Amino acid sequence: MMRVVFVAGSAGMGGTERNVLRLAGALLAQGVAVEVLLLSGEGPLAEAYRARRIPVGHVAWSYRARAFSVDLARLAAAIGARKPGIVHAYGYPTIWWGVLAALDAGTGARVIAIQAWDTWKRWSERLLDRAQAPAIHLAIADGEGARRFAAAQQRLPPDRTRTVYDGVEPGDLLPTRTREATRADLGITGGGPAIGVVARLDDIHKGQSVLLRAAPTILAAAPAATFVLVGDGADRGALEELAAALRISNRVRFVGTRTDLGDVLGALDLLAIPSLRFESVPKILVEGMATGRAIVASRVGDIPELLEDGRTGRLVPPGDAAALAAAILGCLTTPAAAAKMGSAAMAEVARKGLHLQSTAVTLCGLYADLLREGPFPAPPPRVRRRIRMAASLYVADQALRARRRKLVGPAREGR
Secondary structure: OOEEEEEEOOOOOOHHHHHHHHHHHHHHHOOOEEEEEEOOOOOOOHHHHHHOOOOEEEOOOOOOHHHHHHHHHHHHHHHHHHOOOEEEEOOOOHHHHHHHHHHHHOOOEEEEEEOEOOOOOOHHHHHHHHHHHHHOOEEEEOOHHHHHHHHHHHOOOHHHEEEOOOOEOHHHHOOOOOHHHHHHHHOOOOOOOEEEEEOOOOHHHHOHHHHHHHHHHHHHHOOOOEEEEEEOOOOHHHHHHHHHHOOOHHHEEEEEOOOOHHHHHHHOOEEEEOOOOOEOOOHHHHHHHHOOOEEEEEOOOOHHHHOOEOOOEEEEOOOOHHHHHHHHHHHHHOHHHHHHHHHHHHHHHHHOOOEHHHHHHHHHHHHHHHHHOOOOOOOOHHHHHHHHHHHHHHHHHHHHHHHHHHHHOHHHHOO
């Protein structure tokens, strides 16, 4: 039996976290012995893991520089005890620690997930990426552009990279209650259109401020519109202050993290994805397309690989509030055309086979091909020393940046 360990950051509600949950369940259904190791403990998806009977281990990673060696040893022991054929790591910095721990455990082929154009990486992150490249057996990207970018930036051999679009499970997105009940719960009143963003409140990445700056123009033409920001994060306070400064607080709802994604999407009239950078294919894009939502998204990253402007949705330049407002108003004022694009998006998901079962079958095939290449000896000592040195430099750099943020604040410290 194929044994796979997923290493992920948490049971939070982000796109990566939802994807790990779904893929683990789908692989179990394929007869794969899969277990998820989470660096952090409980989260909004913890109950979903239990309900689906997906084995989960908690590593209790401290995220403290002084405890790094202890944390890493704990993760390596957890991986080693499970004796997986595949160790598949998701999200940064979890990917780095998953690869390093798998090396220390001496077990399994090392696979990483590429799920963004990682232009945010600074010198220490890029150094660690390149040091680890010889130790990675396969990098699986969820967008072709992200695959090419990662191969170049991390110096990954092209034959060790693949693109696999993440599919969705339609049953997970079925509403569980009436649209009216969900809209009332979200604070959508007056019968006007609801425009929503579903993403963590990380404005430099997800661009919620662009939608807020577009809102006054939209409200001038559609005064009953409501803007729903689903998710939480460090930028909530700043976004609330922006809404107040724009005098639109009464039309904006900050609803926090939600686990009822199918209900939320069903309650929206339009899904906005105003991302500014880093995106490959956002999970919420495929989820929105699968539910037939009208979608207006930034032309950034790999979003145009799936969303075709004017046919399955609308694409606008990132950061352009005027263009975003015009595209949203175009959908609101021509509902039949917007509905047609939503139907075409749903058909595109079916045409491209963007369903969870298809993704799981593809992953199983890639894993099987990789296992046939085994066994997987450890890299040469010089490579392992280089990885260790790069990891130590990264941890030290992160500690230094954390101290700097305490002194000057995150806005001035920057990325």
